[in-house]
Amino acid sequence: MHASELYVGLMSGTSLDGVDAALVEISEGKSRLVHAIFQVFDDDLRQELLALNQAGHNELLRASLAGNALASRYTSAVQTLLNETMHPVLAISAIGCHGQTIRHRPDLGFTIQIGNAALLAELTGISVITDFRSRDIAAGGQGAPLVPAFHAAAFRSAQRNRVIVNIGGISNLTWLPATGAVTGFDCGPGNLLLDGWTQRHLGSPFDRDGAWAASGILIPELLHNMLDFAFFSAAPPKSTGRDMFHLEWLQAFLYGSYAPADVQATLLELSARSITDAIRRHCGEADEIYLCGGGAHNTALRKRLAEMLAPLPLKLTDEFGIGTDWVEATAFAWLAYRTRHSQPGNLPEVTGAQGPRILGAIYNA
The missing domain is CATH 3.30.420.40 (ATPase, nucleotide binding domain)
Known part of the structure; x- marks a missing residue:
């Protein structure tokens, strides 16, 4: 039994258009979307993230620098979200950050999502939970969809x-x-x-x-x-x-x-x-x-x-109180909650993993 907690979910997906940020209240595992925003990526960052999906010159350095830039963008999104809802940093239990996928090769046993979670925790003063896919892949799963x-x-x-x-x-x-x-x-x-x-x-x-x-x-x-x-x-x-x-x-x-x-x-x-x-x-x-x-x-x-x-009938998730644009960001807030409370976040029937696993790496504030 857990009291109501607030989490921030961050999602920047394959479309590479920007970051969705959702403030989510979770009580007894039930989620309520409080507020959500979208912040667009500038074109230079978007083009670099697109380029990093393929092998290229000096890509380790470039991926690290792009990860730092993403941490800065994620921080801006979190700060805007909290400012608009007038919530203090200390009210947030954790940030669930998917990170930006630049490689996904479960067939080879790995996946890479960049975003420098350590820097994000430092910049926001909030604990960050990230790298949700890797544990599922280590357990023989696809690591996605989560x-x-x-x-x-x-x-x-x-x-x-x-x-x-x-x-x-x-x-x-x-x-x-x-x-x-x-x-x-x-x-x-x-x-x-x-x-x-x-x-x-x-x-x-x-x-x-x-x-x-x-x-x-x-x-x-x-x-x-x-x-x-x-x-x-x-x-x-x-x-x-x-x-x-x-x-x-x-x-x-x-x-x-x-x-x-x-x-x-x-x-x-x-x-x-x-x-x-x-x-x-x-x-x-x-x-x-x-x-x-x-x-x-x-x-x-x-x-x-x-x-x-x-x-x-073809409907929209808006009918459940979560707009179509915010489902995935809300999901990663929920996954962060699961990790914080030592609960599995994957479904083996979905990913093919050998069993339920507690997902994610935690960077405490």
Whole structure:
């Protein structure tokens, strides 16, 4: 039995757009989102983080410097969050910081999230819990996705079979049956390829509302060839990231002189199809589906998902009191709570780990 505590959750994901910060009140394991903010990454940091996803010159030094820069950005987000809610530093039990993934290779037994948690603890004066994925990987798991454990705690129903779909850079789903084991896995690229293709051809960070994709025409052979990629048919547990899906991966499928808008339309269909196929294969008794993540704002993608999943109702996690943009940041506040109280944070049925594990490394204030 624990009294109510306040945690800050920080999430900067595969989309590389910035950091989500959530102030979360947790009592008896139940979470309430108090306030949340988003702070955008400046272009130089974003480009460096993108470059660090691949091998490059002097990358150990560059990754360390980028980690320091991230700690500074995270600190700014925490301070803004506390200022806006008028909470003192001493009121916060801990910060749960996912860190920025620059490598994710569970097949080789490692994952790397940078962010210099020691510096973050020093700058904020708040204990920091980070590196949540590594212990799960050490136990033979994928280290991701980790949010299904939080989805089960926050969104599960004893009467309804639910699917939670998070569409970030990578899309992942959580299967929450009314009875039985919770499962979840990465489906494939969510916004990652859509954003990258938009940036290359329009110079914009993303395709607002999917308008550019909606202007194009589906290329059936391109869609077929991409969906034939082994990851999509692989059985869970499975996870992925920029190590697997990137514009060079896409380029290998572009045999013809396709119009860029048509490629964008096909990438949107790829995201929708990979999510829908995963639900059909692994969540056959679903009653309702809830979306979260940045992709939930893509009007064209939501419309396509609704068409493909009909008659199942497609809703947003806002109905549970946690807006679509804040679910993952809230999840990492909850995971920090679990670590603080020596409780497991992973679901072996999701990640494939040998058993439940207490996740994360603690940097005390």
